[in-house]
Amino acid sequence: WWTWIVFTVIFIIVWQVVGSLPLVGFCWLLKIVRVAGYSCSLEELVITGPSKAPNFLLMHTAFLIGAASFYFFLKILHNKNLLKVLTERIRFDYKRSLFGLSIFFLFAVIPLAATLLTDSSELKLRGDIPDLLLITLIALIFVPIQAGLEEAFFRGYLLQGFSLLFKSRVLILIITSLLFAFLHLMNPEPWSYGVGTYLISVFLVGMFMGLITLIDGGIELAVGIHIANNLWVHLIVGLEDSAIPSSSLFITTNQNLDMVPTIIFSMSQYTLLTLVFAFKYKWFDKLKKYAPL
Template structure:
């Protein structure tokens, strides 16, 4: 029989095998913080969706939902959540709007190069909507920077763990969701145009549209992703520390999402009740697919696609961020029942598509508590 390896040999073998393994800074961190490494046997997990270590059988992911489990990482004192939320909103909405306010103050003496601005409404008007469109989106860039900075400073959280349960952000998921949304939106638009409906009016300002398109392709993903990171990432995980019911945290975060949209001009132009219900349903749908899929990638893709569609294809007369969309809707009244039925049907169809694409049914069968 071959001689048994000595303890010294075992230690040397362990060191060599784990030489290139990235150990967590704090061994007290949960295994979810380094979900690509088994903290029991130090084996490198080959799959980012593996539930158990192939070597020792240690559970790598929670059987409930590791995306929500990520909320336990970092500092989670109750006052930190409140301080972060207040500081983030102030920096995002107040400090973030300073470039727009400053530009409006430059124009307060009169019209400059054909542009003027009202300090009451903070909307720059002139030959092109591009300056106003750009400055309003700078707000979200400042907000995104503050979100990342204060998340690290106050919570000591990894941004990735707030966004997804995967070991890296899955951009392919976002692109797939964006593509599917545009496909579903183009079909009814084509039907409306073929019926010669008077609901849509062609703007025809192609030059300004092209300029805004360039700006939108850069800044709209930042804007939409920031909102998803806050509502479907930060707040979902935060309320999961208080409540065990996923239905309840979906209702709470969706209600906050809907109420904050009351600051926009759209609800006061198209009906507060219908608008609030529509935004609430959007929030519920986004939150649902985030919980099932384990990340905000799909929700971010849909949010980006929706905002690009409104800014570039079919816009509203009274919009919080005016743009030069190709078409503008002339329908000023939104009927509640048809709007709800249409929204629910679209969300159900999208859910089915995502479920088959990412095998949600097998995931729910394996983890019925999701």
């Protein structure tokens, strides 16, 4: 069990600390060399300027470094094949990820269309198309790495690790989802939109992702949904205060997240998604073979 603790501590340090060094280095460079219109705050580690693309790219390098360290330490400390952490199938099922991505986009487009047709006062069109196109190219490369890394760690590695300590899958889901939620406290969103509501929202995401991972026997669907969610936030509808600023097509002007409506909407969406996946992949037949949670 100690190797799981050592792995987790070292991995998080490399991911969060070493992974931020390229951004820190570029910030120091901007202090020495003037680049037209660009500046960087070493306290907030955010590059501001004519384009959000440099900051967007450098913030995502942390996930690239994190992914490399995840693979490396998995081999060194566990002598374990990466595939064994990702799925119980003989190969990673990319079609499942694509299906999860597509369904999530469908579920996101419908409310957006309804909002635009009825009351678009909460949405503001940015109109910075050139920067959006540049960020889109970067996002299509780096967002799958970001989402894949987080799912591999939380819904792959940690789910397996805690299963060595606890027999209850419900308890394992709760623990990993709490860790997933509290890690997101480092983002600016909870402090701008309400810590309680934000934590519950992220916790519910973690529970949903963990549940479909346990039932389906792999993180493929969770990876697809995670990629779709991040692409949506970066490219379609973004927040004014975001962990990774981008030039999304729209920005929401709603600064308040009411807890009860947020929970009801999230639970409804996750229930419908679970039912879609259950019918698609015949989960009801598989659940009959499971021991009680």
